[in-house]
Amino acid sequence: MTVVRVTFLPENRCISVPVGTTIAEAARQANIAIVAPCDGAGTCGRCRVLLADRGSVLACLHRIDEDLAVEIPATSRPGSLTVHLTSNLKDPITLDALDPLGSGEGGDAGGGNNYGLALDIGTSTVACELVDLNTGRVLMCAGRANSQAAFGAEVTRRIEHVEDYGSDDLADAVIGDIRSLLTEMTRAREDEAFSLDVMTVAGNTAMLHFLYRYDPSCIRRSPYLPLVAAPPVLRSSELGLDLAGDPMVHA
Numbered sequence: 001m002t003v004v005r006v007t008f009l010p011e012n013r014c015i016s017v018p019v020g021t022t023i024a025e026a027a028r029q030a031n032i033a034i035v036a037p038c039d040g041a042g043t044c045g046r047c048r049v050l051l052a053d054r055g056s057v058l059a060c061l062h063r064i065d066e067d068l069a070v071e072i073p074a075t076s077r078p079g080s081l082t083v084h085l086t087s088n089l090k091d092p093i094t095l096d097a098l099d100p101l102g103s104g105e106g107g108d109a110g111g112g113n114n115y116g117l118a119l120d121i122g123t124s125t126v127a128c129e130l131v132d133l134n135t136g137r138v139l140m141c142a143g144r145a146n147s148q149a150a151f152g153a154e155v156t157r158r159i160e161h162v163e164d165y166g167s168d169d170l171a172d173a174v175i176g177d178i179r180s181l182l183t184e185m186t187r188a189r190e191d192e193a194f195s196l197d198v199m200t201v202a203g204n205t206a207m208l209h210f211l212y213r214y215d216p217s218c219i220r221r222s223p224y225l226p227l228v229a230a231p232p233v234l235r236s237s238e239l240g241l242d243l244a245g246d247p248m249v250h251a
Contacts, residue, residue, distance in 0.1 A: 004064055008032050009071040023049060023059035023070055028150070028169060031176075033078050034059050037153030039161050044153075047076055078145040114197045115139075117247070119178065121203035121211060122146060123155060126177045130185055133197060140188060142181045147173040148210065155206045159216045170210040175240050182243065195245030199236060208251055211239065 002019045006026045015030040024047060027034050038044040040060040047059040050071040059076070114133035120126070127143035148170050151161040158170055186194070201211065205226050209216040214227045231251040236243045 005067045006030075006064060007069045009069055017064060019065055020063050023057070023062050023064060026064060027059060027070075027072070032072065033147045033150045033173065034072060034076050035078055036060055036150050037157070039152035039157040049073070049076060078147045078149055113194070115194050115245075117182075117196050117199045119199060119201045121174055121201065121207040123204070123207065124149070126174060126181065128178070128181050128185075130194070140185055142185050144177055144181060147177050155204075156220055158210065159206065159220050162210070162215070163217055167210065167213040167215070171213045171240065174207075174211055178241060196236075196243055196247040197245060199243075199247045199249045201249060201251040203251070211251075 003016050004019055005014060005016050006023070007014045008027065008030055011032065013030050013032065015026055017026045017029065022040070024034055024036060024040060034047050034049070036044070036047045036059070038046075038060075042058055042061045045058065048056045049059045049062075050056050050073065051062075052069055059070075059072075116131045116133045117128055118131060119128045124146055125143055126146050127141065129141045130139045131137070132139055148158055150173065151169055152158045162170055201208070203211070205219055206216055208214075208231055209219065209227065212228070212231050216227070218225055218227055234249050235246050236249050237246050239249060241249075
């Protein structure tokens with residue numbers, strides 16, 4: 001089997017792949033997201049990349065036959081990440097004080113700081129809020145485009161991708177988004193590192209199936225019933241999220 005070397009720019013990330021691999025497939029192996037709403041059908045034109053001396057090509061259709069450098073423009077990447085501190089929010093939010101540890105006494109069950117993360121996984125975006133569970137105050141919020149768009153803009157396209165290639169691509173994409181959001185929130189809170197006591201996840205049926213690596217085929221075929229109506233409560237590490245505090249995840 002002949003192997004060629006691909007360098008993705010501007011990351012300058014290199015990967016070796018067999019001849020005949022598409023640029024989109026190589027990018028996935030290199031953990032680089034390229035937007036592909038049509039999931040490789042070659043119909044949307046959104047995955048256009050630049051090759052030296054060749055101009056632009058569609059990453060989903062161009063098969064690699066020699067060593068090459070691929071520049072991925074911003075227009076072919078998922079949207080950028082945004083983080084806002086509470087002081088910068090247009091409408092600061094305060095929730096009722098919560099009892100994450102089940103003490104029956106409201107917040108501060110452990111006598112110290114208790115933090116929770118409220119996560120919303122949408123088809124287009126992933127957003128979260130860091131909450132002080134002692135006071136119910138939302139400390140900051142963050143959001144970014146859902147990197148699963150690299151496997152299709154529509155949910156049905158993403159389900160078809162899971163049917164063809166397995167569940168890891170979709171799960172790893174959104175887990176990477178969550179990690180990015182938390183990394184930026186940690187940087188924004190320069191004065192204080194934090195660990196999480198609890199995490200809640202909201203999302204439509206397909207998004208939750210993708211996160212938990214469930215087979216979503218059943219929800220696009222009659223009688224359109226989910227594999228699991230209510231996902232089990234798990235530690236974040238069981239979902240592939242290595243977070244400080246290894247919080248319980250409720251969906």
